[in-house]
Amino acid sequence: MKRLERKHPLAIRWFHWINFPILAVMVWSGLLIYWANAVYRVGVGKHTLFKMTIPEHLYEKWHIAFRLGWGLSFHFFFMWLFAINGILYVLYTIFSGEWRYLLPDRRSFIEAIQVTLYDLRLRKEPPPQRKYNAAQRIAYTAIIVMGLGSLVTGLAIYKPVQFAWLTYLFGGYQMARFFHFWLTIGYVVFFVVHIGQVVRTGWNNFRAMIIGYEVHEVPNE
Amino acid sequence: MNDEDVGRGEQEVGGEQEERRVDQEVDETRAEGKDASPPTDTPPPASHISPPTSDVDGQVRRLSRRGFFVAGVSAIAAYGGWRWLTNASRMGDVPWPLRRTLETNEKLSEAYFRERRLSPTFPASMITNARINGGIGLNANYDMSAWQLNIDGNTLNLADIQAFPKREMITEFRCIEGWSYIAKWSGARLADVMAKFPPPPDTRYVAMETPGRAYYVGLDMQSAMHPQTLLAYELNEQPLTWQHGAPLRLTIPVKYGIKNIKRVGTIRYTNVRPADFWAERGYDWYAGH
Numbered sequence: 026m027k028r029l030e031r032k033h034p035l036a037i038r039w040f041h042w043i044n045f046p047i048l049a050v051m052v053w054s055g056l057l058i059y060w061a062n063a064v065y066r067v068g069v070g071k072h073t074l075f076k077m078t079i080p081e082h083l084y085e086k087w088h089i090a091f092r093l094g095w096g097l098s099f100h101f102f103f104m105w106l107f108a109i110n111g112i113l114y115v116l117y118t119i120f121s122g123e124w125r126y127l128l129p130d131r132r133s134f135i136e137a138i139q140v141t142l143y144d145l146r147l148r149k150e151p152p153p154q155r156k157y158n159a160a161q162r163i164a165y166t167a168i169i170v171m172g173l174g175s176l177v178t179g180l181a182i183y184k185p186v187q188f189a190w191l192t193y194l195f196g197g198y199q200m201a202r203f204f205h206f207w208l209t210i211g212y213v214v215f216f217v218v219h220i221g222q223v224v225r226t227g228w229n230n231f232r233a234m235i236i237g238y239e240v241h242e243v244p245n246e
Numbered sequence: 247m248n249d250e251d252v253g254r255g256e257q258e259v260g261g262e263q264e265e266r267r268v269d270q271e272v273d274e275t276r277a278e279g280k281d282a283s284p285p286t287d288t289p290p291p292a293s294h295i296s297p298p299t300s301d302v303d304g305q306v307r308r309l310s311r312r313g314f315f316v317a318g319v320s321a322i323a324a325y326g327g328w329r330w331l332t333n334a335s336r337m338g339d340v341p342w343p344l345r346r347t348l349e350t351n352e353k354l355s356e357a358y359f360r361e362r363r364l365s366p367t368f369p370a371s372m373i374t375n376a377r378i379n380g381g382i383g384l385n386a387n388y389d390m391s392a393w394q395l396n397i398d399g400n401t402l403n404l405a406d407i408q409a410f411p412k413r414e415m416i417t418e419f420r421c422i423e424g425w426s427y428i429a430k431w432s433g434a435r436l437a438d439v440m441a442k443f444p445p446p447p448d449t450r451y452v453a454m455e456t457p458g459r460a461y462y463v464g465l466d467m468q469s470a471m472h473p474q475t476l477l478a479y480e481l482n483e484q485p486l487t488w489q490h491g492a493p494l495r496l497t498i499p500v501k502y503g504i505k506n507i508k509r510v511g512t513i514r515y516t517n518v519r520p521a522d523f524w525a526e527r528g529y530d531w532y533a534g535h
Contacts, residue, residue, distance in 0.1 A: 027302040042317070046324055062424030093423065094528025098344040101351055101530070185420065186365045186500050186535040187358055193366065198418060198426055236313030240306055 026243050032156070032233040037123065040114040041234065047110060048212060050103045051175075055209055057096025060089045065206055077210075104179065111172045126156040128166055133159040144222075168215055171208050178205040339528035352532035361472050365499035365535065368416045374427045376419070376481055378489045382523070383456030384509055390493055393457070395477075397513040398443050404479060404493050410434035410442075413476055421503040422524075422533065431497045433478030437471045445515035453520030454496060457511030464520030465498070465505065469534055472500050477510065502533040 033041075065077040084090040118124040129137075136159030142148035144160075152158060157165065181192040181201035195201040223231055233239040337345035395402045413435050420426040436452075445452075445467075452470040455462040469475065478497045479486060486492040491508025498505055504524045514520070525531035 029302050029305055042320070046328075058424065062421075064425070094524070095340060097422070097530060098340040098348060098528065102344050102347040105347075184355065184358075184535055185418075187355070187360070187363055189363065189366050197366075198420060202424060232310065232313075235317050236306075236309040238306065238309055240302060 026245050027240050028243050030239050030241050031237060032239045033237050034121065034123065035237060036117050036121070037114070038234060038237060040110060040117065043110050044107070044114070047103055047106045050099060051107055052209055052212065054096040054099035054103065055206075057089055057092045058100060059206065060084055060096075061093045065203070077206075101183075104176075107172075108176055111169070111176070115169060127162060129159065129162040133162050136160075137163050144225075164215065164219075168212075171211055171215075175205060175208045178202075178208065181205075338525050338531070348530045348532070352530070352534075355532060355534055356466060356468065359468055359500075359534070361468060365417045365474055368418070368428050370416060370430065372428050373416065373430060373482060376429045376490065377421075377425065377427050379421060379423075379503070380508070381489065383458065383460035384488055384491065386488055388488060388509070393493055393509075393511070395494060395510060395513065397439065398445065398515055400443050402439075407434050407439065407477055407494060408479065410438045415474055415476070415499075417474065417497075417499040419497070419499070419503055419506065420535070422529065430480075430482050431476055431478045432480035432483065433476040433494070433497065435473060436475045436477055436496070436498075437473065439477060440470070448517075449515045450517045451515070451520050453512075453514040453516055454507050454510050455512040455514075456507065456509050459512075461507060461523050462521055463496075463505050463507045464522040464525070464531065465501070466532065466534075469498065469500050472498070474499050500535050502535070504529065505533055 063076075063078040067074045067077070081090075118127060136152050139148060139152035140158050140160035143150075143152055177191060178195055178201045180188055181195050182198065182205055185192040185198050185201070192198055192201050195204055229240055331341055331343060334341035334343055336342065340348075393404070395407065411434070412432055414430060414432045416428060416430045418426050418428050440452075450467055452465045452467065453462065454465070475496070475498045477494055479494050481487075481490050486495060488509075491510075494510050495508040496506050496510055505522075519531070522531050524533070
């Protein structure tokens with residue numbers, strides 16, 4: 026026997042799917058900007074594991090090179106859409122009560138470890154799964170905090186004199202740029218894991234993000 | 247919602263009604279079930295639950311048909327919007343809606359701008375290598391003795407500029423490319439020089455050009471009047487080298503490096519938004535911090 030469960034409110038589905046292309050444009054235009062000064066690396070001390078850059082011919086091939094002006098123009102257009110959509114989403118979760126399913130609580134951090142172990146097949150018993158499991162709660166809350174981080178570090182780079190106090194808070198102009206960059210890498214990592222988990226969880230779960238409802242098997246009475 | 251007469255067995259094609267119908271079933275189930283407690287402050291249950299007897303497959307089909315139809319139309323609309331935006335006619339080498347947005351951002355920035363907000367200053371120990379970048383309008387064998395500054399029709403030489411009170415500051419020079427350096431600049435405040443050759447009241451812009459006008463920038467008046475906007479003749483206590491814009495350049499830490507024009511030859515006042523070398527090449531005209 027099956028039953029239908031309402032999972033994602035219409036508003037959250039819209040916020041989610043609107044955010045996806047906007048964030049994609051922000052990352053792409055950010056890459057056009059980063060190209061002009063691609064200085065970051067992964068390493069310890071003077072030892073560089075790898076540089077956060079791609080070969081010159083790929084910059085050319087993917088039309089990233091020499092498009093800083095375009096990158097900035099797109100960035101300063103889509104930043105508004107990113108911010109507005111994000112703020113509306115947060116307000117919606119607050120006023121609808123959806124935040125209750127999204128915010129981690131005291132147990133979440135322990136449970137998130139259980140989720141991770143289970144997903145990595147190091148643990149047999151499934152962890153408690155409510156609408157969102159503990160790892161999801163942490164991830165979906167963290168991504169909002171990251172979004173806020175991108176907005177404020179972005180502002181700190183965008184107006185480092187008018188908002189000098191903010192830039193100072195992040196440790197100066199170059200540090201603000203550093204955080205702004207690594208937050209973006211964080212989105213890319215989130216995206217890869219998110220897609221992996223969605224594929225793993227299957228069609229029913231994915232479809233719920235489009236239609237709002239999920240089909241559940243219930244034992245016959 | 248509960249007042250609506252929605253038949254359970256009807257084939258509703260309308261999407262919103264379908265969702266309502268499913269919700270009503272869900273609500274009825276909750277009312278009938280154990281969850282009949284009066285409304286309290288406790289959080290609502292994690293999900294609404296439909297009776298297991300209903301035609302789940304049929305409902306899912308109808309919901310999917312609508313959901314994926316809306317998704318498909320939205321995706322096509324988004325793609326169309328993207329095509330429209332990227333193919334929109336160019337203003338200053340970017341699609342016009344982006345240029346218009348830069349101008350709107352500029353208005354907001356100007357409204358928020360305060361002359362008393364200063365670019366942070368640093369101790370001398372934090373001075374870093376003054377990177378050389380951009381040589382448009384510069385050449386090594388320029389005859390410095392022939393240089394003159396024309397400001398609103400008046401001609402000045404370097405000694406005239408140096409006669410103004412000497413201002414010194416250690417500030418961060420921020421290139422629009424993302425790099426920056428900290429340097430000590432010495433020179434005359436542009437506001438001091440302009441006070442001697444005052445523009446007509448309510449003049450909106452200041453235009454600056456290299457001799458021969460190979461490079462040119464436009465500035466809004468409040469940025470030009472900012473106390474840290476200098477006509478500098480020294481970098482790190484040394485006379486400017488030609489690469490850094492000898493004999494006189496603009497240092498304006500409330501703007502990106504692109505506005506810090508080297509080897510200034512002409513300063514004009516105007517109410518017509520002055521041409522700007524990089525704004526013509528896809529960059530923000532304001533480019534302000």
